[in-house]
Amino acid sequence: MRKRDKGFDEALRLAVRRILTKGMPYHKLALYRLCNFNYTSKGIHVFMKSLEKNIDNLKVFLLSRILYAISIVRYPFFNKLLSRLRRSQLDNGLWMDYDVNLDYFRVLNDKGIALRITLDILASVTRLGISSDFLKKGILAIVKTCSPEGIWRRTFTKSKAWDVEVTSKALLIIGEELDEFRQKYALSLIGRWLRSSLMTGSCDQPWALGWATLLLYNRGYLKEEELNKALRMIVNMQSSSGYWGFFEENIELTFDHVLILSELANLEDVLRDEVRRIVHIKMRIEEKADDFFKDLKKDVINDINRMTTDLTNDESLSATLHRAFSWAVIHGISKRQNPKPLMNLFHEYLVKYKPSDIFEHAHTIANYVLYEIARLSNRYELLGWLLRKFKFKTWESSPLSVIGDAVASLPNSNQKIRDLYIFALFILIPSLDKYKHEIPCPVDIPLIRFLRKLKLITTPIIVAMRDYGKIREEVQALAQELFPDEPFKLYAFSEIDLKWCKGPTPCVRPLRKGYMLCPFHDLCSNFKSISSS
Incomplete structure (x- = not known):
């Protein structure tokens, strides 16, 4: 078992809190189910019912992310969603959404956006064990856009740099479709990119760091020491509010990093404990x-x-x-x-x-x-x-x-x-x-x-x-x-602070006949610190 870093624990907990408050309902549902909780809040229930009714009106990018999240926990798959994706697939085999104004997607051209959406859909459908004609067509389209060196290029609007994120995701999802030479050469390039980033302490595509680390570690191209450095670099990019993002808050990237951190840093039990705590609250x-x-x-x-x-x-x-x-x-x-x-x-x-x-x-x-x-x-x-x-x-x-x-x-x-x-x-x-x-x-x-x-x-x-x-x-x-x-x-719970948290007896409200403990005392870290002292 790998040695844990306490900083990784706290970073994961902070990101989970952010997702379970400000994340989309499908992010929250995925984390609840991933940690074996059947809890479904009213808001999530309303969202999922609305999704099923209005699935034909949703953007392809949103559909791809919903599918990616719920496929992780094998949530009942909607036949409507599958048929909608089949209808929205382009003739070249890719999926595209021309109205994605999210964080670093602004520096991508149409090709870069289409490749990311397509890879999310392929990862989800493959995870669900579904084999169909449109899946094969999508895989073939991804392979066709690959360069002879095994990497993907020309996906940015103002840069000619090769796309580390797309290359890493593609090798994780459809790596077997590429010949051995292209796989090895691409892995060596990603390895050099990652080690150079670790040496300098910065990288030109920070959003790709998690996927590159996951790929290299799964393929045995990364040592334990290098893995810890890469994870530390990812954690250092986290904002004080718990999210990851480079031009603005990116809850999709935060969700991806939570899953990557929990897998690579051996924090599945920490993820489960934090989700359980929040569900109880x-x-x-x-x-x-x-x-x-x-x-x-x-x-x-x-x-x-x-x-x-x-x-x-x-x-x-x-x-x-x-x-x-x-x-x-x-x-x-x-x-x-x-x-x-x-x-x-x-x-x-x-x-x-x-x-x-x-x-x-x-x-x-x-x-x-x-x-x-x-x-x-x-x-x-x-x-x-x-x-x-x-x-x-x-x-x-x-x-x-x-x-x-x-x-x-x-x-x-x-x-x-x-x-x-x-x-x-x-x-x-x-x-x-x-x-x-x-x-x-x-x-x-x-x-x-x-x-x-x-x-x-x-x-x-x-x-x-x-x-x-x-x-x-x-x-x-x-x-x-x-x-x-x-x-x-x-807003009613502002009463808790006014009636229980203030005064000479915090967490306890004196009454004429005895006292009353705060209804949240067993879930509050403040009560635990007072009682332990």
Whole structure:
């Protein structure tokens, strides 16, 4: 058994957390099944049903990655998917998608993209044990594009370098189709490329490092010392948030690296333990959500009433909107900012338009922002989206999305105020229940602390405090998986930090008759560190 490096363990755990929060549903499903868990969250179930219904409308690149992920665990294969792939195969035997705008794919030409998509499909179909005419046609197409030296060239837009990733993948998947000379020569070139990269500490195609290492080790061209150096180089390329990517976050590459690391560094049990831990936490969150949301709803209503005592007895819609907006601004604006100018703008809008229902509110606030306030705001992208929705009369079908964009477009406003305002409207106006699937999960410091203590999210705390958009994206992905119809329910767990994590007795809540342990104490690393000391 190979000696483990503790750094590899932590890198794998961090990447698994990233995938199981921000990854696509098919990534999460593959990891759950790979680790022998039958757990399927509501969001994944909804995605798989939607996939089967809309399979004819999906892009070929997305289909190839879905197939690659679910084939690892031999998930029930869709006949529709197989027939769709057969129909979308080009005459030359390859598969192609002309709209792939993902990370390093931007430096590839059409040939480079087509080869990668085709190799993913061939790897998946071969793994599933399916033999068909289109599979043979695809293999023949890959072999035809190979150079006499056994490598693949001319796949980049601005570089004439040979493609290490495609060459490594092709040798792993269809290596037997090449003659012995081309195989050996290609392996020697990949070996020289890898050793040169290890010596210099950098490489020209960093996305190919994992596949090259896997190929060389499986073929016996790599020593243990060189393997450890290569794995260390891969780990050093990981971001502090747990993903791999070179121009942007690349969750597909992160998924590939998780599988490669677990195989080459002998970390299958670490992968299984981390997935098991996260599954138990998600199941506990789903179990406790309703109870915590009831408490949160009461606390939010009491907080709003306390802040707006002068409007508590006014049941008009304008008063309700004013109360919700005031609460959202107080909790969503930076401490360095003065909330009065923003609240005065909203008060001016209410006095001028006096909306009578939520649809009129959506229409009038969009009109107010676009034609009276836009010149004062520098949120040009949001204003553009708002104008588009206004022209298409989106307020008639989706009023909350129009209201949210309008509020976020106000001067000195932000995305957090938008989320809190929409959430407050839902709490105060019962008729909005039919739009609950549109209500996002607001993100505040207590919720971030709770999720970080359970090691569910990976965004560093400094980044989360500074960039609301990044942490919102990660938390929203988690909320959509657990509560696809009511994503705002995850916000209820901000109560945990306020009621159990603070005070002289962390993890324990004193009551009149004894005490109550935090519902997540057995899953929280913070409780373990306190109890051990």
